[in-house]
Amino acid sequence: MRSHLPPLPSSIAALAQAISGVAHTDGDYTTAIPALSLHRRNAPTKPLHCIYTLGLGVVAQGTKQVMQGEEVMDYAPGQSMLTTIDLLVVSHVTRASIREPFLGLMLTLESRQIVQMASEMELPHRLRDSAFRSISIETLDQSIVDALIRLIGLLHEPALLPRLAPLIQEEITTRLMTGPHSPHLHHLAANGSPSQHIAKTVAWLKQNFTQTLQMDDLAARAHMSPSTFRQHFRAITGTSPLQYQKQLRLQEARQLMLNQNIDAGNAGSLVGYESPSQFSREYSRLFGAPPQQDARRLRLS
Structure with missing residues (x-):
């Protein structure tokens, strides 16, 4: 070789x-x-x-x-x-x-x-x-x-x-x-491997992150029990399925505010948040500033 x-x-x-x-x-x-x-x-x-x-x-x-x-x-x-x-x-x-x-x-x-x-x-x-x-x-x-x-x-x-x-x-x-x-x-390419199943689940999450997640449904999609699914998902992605979905939502909202000038309330709603206060709280926790303030900071930089 x-x-x-x-x-x-x-x-x-x-x-x-x-x-x-x-x-x-x-x-x-x-x-x-x-x-x-x-x-x-x-x-x-x-x-x-x-x-x-x-x-x-x-x-x-x-x-x-x-x-x-x-x-x-x-x-x-x-x-x-x-x-x-x-x-x-x-x-x-x-x-x-x-x-x-x-x-x-x-x-x-x-x-x-x-x-x-x-x-x-x-x-x-x-x-x-x-x-x-x-x-x-x-x-x-x-x-x-x-x-x-x-x-x-x-x-x-x-x-x-x-x-x-x-x-x-x-x-x-x-x-x-x-x-x-x-x-x-x-x-990753091995047919039926846990990593391949998780990769397919992650791809599905990227397309459907606005939906309400049911852990049993995600586990079934990956052909695993819920406990095994959570274990493999965290080992491969570094986070839980719910945290992964949350970060997808928040990053998409950030892009909507930055690129399409959408206000925070509408951005949160578009990515699946029903509560504006919850959206603002979780956004601030991830990005270090409230949504509108963070968007202004990004535009200036």
Whole structure:
């Protein structure tokens, strides 16, 4: 089996240069490759509540910290972060400056492609019982760094991008399936595994978070007893199903106020809250300020 070589400092510098060539100023950059976004920060940032989807995060310059539940993880140049299901996290850039800005990228992955690759690789049954992590940080492979540089380079070759980008994305996924992150991807793809059932439940929750939750119904959807379901859900997402739903509601309300200028009362109602006071109380507890005050603060920043 091919050894997985850590990236050379020169290749990480080349990746940082490739990102900087697109992300010229502070901000988040969507690209012509829908799965790829590039990120630049010229100073450390405050902790931000957000949702990480199935994908690969890479830091090329600077450092970042991610908190999932009570777990705190730091990752730096030469490391990659894999999230295997949709996770509610708090993240922030911890080291960045104008002279040496934080430079990173996110590449979302296709679950169907992962399942197909896992079946073609004849997934060992023992992986179903191995330790599973919904978020993991590992040293990058030199081969993946090279592929990421080539993928970003295609942004400057629009005529070639439609044909070559899918091939490079498939290459990256294939290398992830055989590298340090592979046990977690294999576990996610294992038919009938608890993590796969929880992943499907999380996907359903994202689409139906305004509904009133019945724990027995959620457990049945995951083909588990209520107690087993709660145990697996917390182990994988870092929170309880009800807390997960609550944070989904509050984050959606925040986006409604920020992007559509909807007032707090209507935002709370739209995401499923019947009591405005309960919405305001839980919003303040999560984001550190009442809804309207928080929205004003975000607009100013």
